[in-house]
Amino acid sequence: MAIHRVWVYASAVLLTIICSIFADQTVDPKVGVLFLHVLDRGYYQEGFRSFQETYGIITNTPITFSTNLDDHPDRPxxxxxxxxxxxxxxxxxxxxxxxxxxxxxxxxTAYNRKTFETTSQNIIINVEQPMEFKFLYQVEFFVKNRDVEEVLPLEVQKHFMDRVERIWESSHFSIINITSALDRGGRVPLPIEGRKEGVYINVGSSTPFPSCLEEEARPDELCTDQLEPISCEDIFSPHFIINWCNITL
Structure with missing residues (x-):
């Protein structure tokens, strides 16, 4: 009887652990600031029965996701x-x-493409009031040698912002938005190594623009996307290749 009670207790604990893994998760994005939430494949793999039957061994399982409002087929x-x-x-x-x-x-909803299992979780998004700082000065860079998935990770965003800070000479700024060039009508690149979609990165600050950025943004009929910057030091290259003819203030 004692053994039976221990087994029931252990089963209840295991069930609680499995259920708690995919309890609702709350995030709090702020108005006017880029929000990022990563759907980790290893995390969702733990919700598949096949994972539990293999004693929790994480494998390189192909997993795809679908995301939508709980009462609507689309996202906000x-x-x-x-x-x-x-x-x-x-x-x-x-x-x-x-x-x-x-x-x-x-x-x-996460789909296991090998076993056709599914598991799901609700993400509760509470959009909050904007930050205390007002980003009155905004500049948009077009990065030619990156896809959107490559610049979204926080460590990559930080590397980009470190370079912006050297030009702007201010720490009161933030990335406001990141947009794939495909969402702006860009063409899908040919499947050739090194070809990228391109990404627009919008940065805002409470500090006025540095003079070099203002000069770069002036229209020039002779400008081509191969030219080097006119006034700003190109501290982005080679990690981020900027189209200096496509700077927008």
Whole structure:
């Protein structure tokens, strides 16, 4: 009888652990600032029965995700989703506006492409008021040698911002938005090694623009995307190749 009680208790604990893994998760994006939430494949793999039957051994299982409002087939208009392949993590990202303040629930469904199992989780998104700083000065860079999935990770964003700080000479700024060139009408690149979609990165600050950026943004009929910057030191290359003819203030 004692053994039976221990087994029932252990089963209850295991069930609680499995259920708690995919309890609702709450995130709090702010108006006017880039939001990023990573859908980790290893995390969702733990919800598949096949994972539990193999004693919790994480494998390189192909997993894809679908994301939508809990009461609607689409996502909020400001929220995008990207996943390069079934062997990459998914990413929810975007920049909410004042019209988006409030709570919405996103239902995430993970699909195991080997066993056809599914598991799901609700992401509760509470869009909050904008930050204290007002980003009155905004500049948009077009990075030619990156895909959107490559610049969304926080460590890559930090590397980009470190370079912006050297030009702007201010620490009061933030990435406001990141957009794939495909979402701006760009063409899908040919499947040739090194070809990228291109990414627009919008940076905002409470500090006025440095003079070199203002000069770079002046229209020039002779400008081509092969030219070097006129005034700013190109501290982005080779990690981020900027189209200096496509700077927008």
């Amino acid at each position: 208009r400001w929220l995008r989703f990207t996943q390069r392949t079934a062997y990459h993590d998914g990413m929810l990202y975007g920049t909410p506006t004042a019209e988006d303040i409030g709570q919405r629930i996103i239902e995430v």
